Amino acid sequence: MTSIQKAACIGGGVIGGAWAARFLLGGIDVAMYDPHPEAKRIVGEVIANAERAYAMLTMAPLPPKGTLTFYPTIEEAVEGADWIQESVPERVDLKRSVITQIDAAANPEALIGSSTSGIMPTDLQRDMKHPERMFVAHPYNPVYLLPLAELVGGMKTSPATLELAKARLAPIGMVGVILKKEIEAFVGDRLLEAVWREGLWLIHDDICDTETLDDVIRYSFGIRWAQMGMFETYRIAGGEAGMRHFLAQFGPCLSWPWTKLTDVVDLDDALVDKIAGQSDAQSGARGIRELERIRDENLVGIMQALKGADGGKGWGAGKILAGFEKHLWSQGGAKSGGRVAEPDYSTPLRLVYTKVSPAWVDYNGHMTEHRYLQVFGDTSDALLRLIGVDFAYVEAGHSYYTVETHIRHLGEAKLGQRIHSTLQLLSTDDKRIRFFTTIHDSETGDALATAEQLMLHVDSKAGKSVGAPAEVLDRLQPIAQAHARLTEPEGTGRFVGQKR
């Protein structure tokens, strides 16, 4: 994939800070310019949120985090950057002047994206020397999790710019969706404004309160739209006869009096008070930080669920996540240093660091049994990557399969607890790897569970075990030899129910 080498973020805040988090967690160095006195704190909080979310999002090996540097001027920040993202307040004169300033200082080849949620790129690129590389890249909050960037070109933007921008977003887990024409508010915000306008009328007219309106959305079309959008959903509603039938059936509603859209609601003090009061009643028991945390955990859970969809190929935002992970795996061997430890073989390998996520716990907040085996499996996957059995190796037709596992539960992992695993090789030959993994509480180091496992090297098409090739064994042997000098851990060779 085409990668961004160095990014500059002009303007921090919730949007600019989250762009920075996307870049940093994608392994890209970020230069930040933001004159706000609290910029460092705000950006730092957003990045902390993003790191927490990524820790839950994927077990794929993230690259070493990029470095964030604040600069006192736009000119210094954009120097050497090949992607510059403008996220200053939503005023056309301010944005145009900042973008003109970026343009003058930046490498002429650098792409310049604006985070504007509504201003047409033609209006922003007016005074640029190199307007062909400027475009709108409109993201959605939280930018570090939601994959969408609407890519919109102005009159002077070159089509190649949009294609290049799209290609460069993929390696950081985003999807650039190119619009055919520019229009104020683009596509997403047009749709959102339509709902917002109608929603304000429903509150104004006391048809329901804000909580009821939100419930109506999230118990019905909200979860439909998380996976298919509007047209594909309605295509299904049209049944075998498809979209044309649906249009014939529901088109007439457009002229029915089912909307107040022709009026604009007056957002006067009384309505503001009503909405703010109802929103307090609905969500006021939780602070913004808690709501953010819940939102992020939910988004992660939804994307992970969609990642497994359509026979494992992924669907919607889950397909984007699957592609992102495939990219990370393919890079993982080369750049390891994220989650995969440096090769120090004198002690058991520390391979997986994670946190007990909400999807892993029962109603009492305890990690469920099979999630321990998931962590054990992630650990053996990390071992395999370390010896060169990576995505490409498996795609080419060989792999190691687990044939036998013995688990002991020694403690309990609870929601949110930080845990990590260590792995010690017990015995190996050309087909077999027998090893012992321990899941630890990362605070105390206590063992929470152990697994003794046996893996066999297999030809996956033939479905039978075969010897591993020399290049794998050559990477396995140094670890096996080093671990042969370690004491065999307590608990190996047990059968179920054996006395201590």
Add this chain to the structure above:
Amino acid sequence: MTSIQKAACIGGGVIGGAWAARFLLGGIDVAMYDPHPEAKRIVGEVIANAERAYAMLTMAPLPPKGTLTFYPTIEEAVEGADWIQESVPERVDLKRSVITQIDAAANPEALIGSSTSGIMPTDLQRDMKHPERMFVAHPYNPVYLLPLAELVGGMKTSPATLELAKARLAPIGMVGVILKKEIEAFVGDRLLEAVWREGLWLIHDDICDTETLDDVIRYSFGIRWAQMGMFETYRIAGGEAGMRHFLAQFGPCLSWPWTKLTDVVDLDDALVDKIAGQSDAQSGARGIRELERIRDENLVGIMQALKGADGGKGWGAGKILAGFEKHLWSQGGAKSGGRVAEPDYSTPLRLVYTKVSPAWVDYNGHMTEHRYLQVFGDTSDALLRLIGVDFAYVEAGHSYYTVETHIRHLGEAKLGQRIHSTLQLLSTDDKRIRFFTTIHDSETGDALATAEQLMLHVDSKAGKSVGAPAEVLDRLQPIAQAHARLTEPEGTGRFVGQKR
């Protein structure tokens, strides 16, 4: 919970059929009236979809399925029903006449809900003798998965009716959301129509095609709205300053020219052709049945992800699912006969029947390692329910915890494969249960994996093992004694790597 004892569905089709599926899978007998010559086939297909979805949705014990009976007249269908759901075509004269006919024949205490997506209940209850028990219960497609029913009363509807309707929907996994006032199209369809209208303009004006529009939705606010609705999402966007700040910041957009909502698009032949053509290009490679299957699997995955949210308490539609499952578990012991086998102890217990779901497989379509342990865990849970260790027992402070597990992988389970498990007790005492579970391919009966496990009875607050009470041991002993006469299965007592 207040339960429906017998339901009548007047009108089959996609909506009426899916209501029937909800009732039937909730253990409620359904009387159906639909004069359409293909009604039985159509309703049968919807019920088959629903059963497939439920098999993925929950491991909680479903009650024995209700019985579906077709009747030639409305009068016969409504006899003895305490919930009658009208789902005939969307014409006010037709609906009013059908509802008047239902009213005349039904028990005066029976609730009468209309599935109308837009007609005001006052217009439907005009000619009824007992209009106080009539209301709109507007569901969303697919009704068997999406939990929402908008409950709307007319001028003559009693408030008690809406509360009773809400209470009766909970045991079938639905959530009745009561609106304060009636309005045409209620809340959900007002919001949907606003988006639909704006979306049609975007396609008409060639800003994007239908696939791009759908991508914009599902990669951004779609997954936001799956878990929080509009107001709670915006509250977070307002940051610490909350909703009032958000309104001050974004309210002004309402008067900006960011919408074409004041015009109504002319849905002429050219626009119909364009939309139908773009929709074919977007989704035409997959048939409606395939899209339905993918949609249902995605909805299940999203709801399951949200079920684990907020520290395991569940969020949004996942919280509704958690409540539904809690209800099913609480009923499970009493009514067992769904998934939990009848107590025949002369052979290993057949406890879990399931299918390898999309969320369980790797990118090659093979069930991942830890999902085997999930099925083993579901099997031991089913054993525990059989001996009275159910939800209430665990809530009261005692449980059995797994302390040791030995797994052998003998074959591979693939996406969509039907599998089941059998469990044989090996040894028990007052604290311990040692048992052996086998996961079988349900087609061939072949063993795919086995687990030998040891559970200890514990006082969960004290965190130590204690003897189980007599009422549990009394249910365990007959099984243990019967299983003592069975041959010990091959593979018990093994340690990892032991020669055969």
